[in-house]
Amino acid sequence: MGSSTTEASRLGAYTLGRRIGRGGMGVVYEATGPDGRRVALKRLAASEDGASGVNVQRFLDEARLGAELSHPNIVRTFEGGVDQGQAFLAMERVEGAPLSSVFPVPCEGLELPLVLGIAVQVLDALEYLHSEKNVIHRDLKPSNVFITRDGTVKLIDFGIAVAESLDATATATGAVRGSFPFVSPEYLRGEPLDGRADLFSFGLVLHELLTGTRVFAQANQAAVVSAILFSTIPPVRSARPEVPEALDAEVMKVLSRERSGRHADAKALRER
Numbered sequence: 001m002g003s004s005t006t007e008a009s010r011l012g013a014y015t016l017g018r019r020i021g022r023g024g025m026g027v028v029y030e031a032t033g034p035d036g037r038r039v040a041l042k043r044l045a046a047s048e049d050g051a052s053g054v055n056v057q058r059f060l061d062e063a064r065l066g067a068e069l070s071h072p073n074i075v076r077t078f079e080g081g082v083d084q085g086q087a088f089l090a091m092e093r094v095e096g097a098p099l100s101s102v103f104p105v106p107c108e109g110l111e112l113p114l115v116l117g118i119a120v121q122v123l124d125a126l127e128y129l130h131s132e133k134n135v136i137h138r139d140l141k142p143s144n145v146f147i148t149r150d151g152t153v154k155l156i157d158f159g160i161a162v163a164e165s166l167d168a169t170a171t172a173t174g175a176v177r178g179s180f181p182f183v184s185p186e187y188l189r190g191e192p193l194d195g196r197a198d199l200f201s202f203g204l205v206l207h208e209l210l211t212g213t214r215v216f217a218q219a220n221q222a223a224v225v226s227a228i229l230f231s232t233i234p235p236v237r238s239a240r241p242e243v244p245e246a247l248d249a250e251v252m253k254v255l256s257r258e259r260s261g262r263h264a265d266a267k268a269l270r271e272r
Helices: 053-067 112-132 195-211 221-230 245-254 266-270
Strands: 014-022 026-032 038-044 077-083 086-092 096-098 145-148 153-155
Touching: 014 038, 038 053, 053 077, 053 086, 112 145, 112 153, 112 195, 112 266, 195 245, 195 266
Parallel strands: none
Antiparallel strands: 014 026, 026 038, 038 086, 077 086, 096 145, 145 153
């Protein structure tokens, strides 16, 4: 395990505290702003080749994108910048834990009211991203769904999100940057994406919450990719018969391999 503190005591106007997590491209610390506000500060990790202009640009794009988003179910980003050769972004500091920690799999599925409560909040966030901001998250997974102490659900980590307002060349390298067990088939096929890619990922999270098992839990990356593209996804009721047939049908619809078979958007699914 690494040290719980950072080598530098400050970045930009922020005083750094203990390390509290690690994201797709950076290490996250508790920090205090010049006005005394507590924030979570993400620093581009040295192990992610911090000298790379592409990675720095992607990291700063995340800050630019996050600063444009304002929704109760999305963690706010305040600002980003580069100081002492280190790219960083300052975000809302929330108390709680990611869904992956609160609900590690395999285990028993969650109670239906709890699952539905989480689902509605995630779909509210996706509706805002897709319909109002033309943003695709592209990395929706349990570790990027944060549950606060008061039960509010917040999406985090927009490091590989795509927005019409950003230059997408920083992420269009041909590599799959999402988390393999949760990416959509069209993403793996290299097709242009829309919000239904996030809906597929959300469907996998929802299936996992209901059954307590990961849909694509193959032993290696190649097997996961093959399963996403070709394998049959088991209905929720095959593992948990007490789940209502109507709910099972909606989960399986959003997990259609062809996006034309899914709900048109997050609003359509939320209103089912």
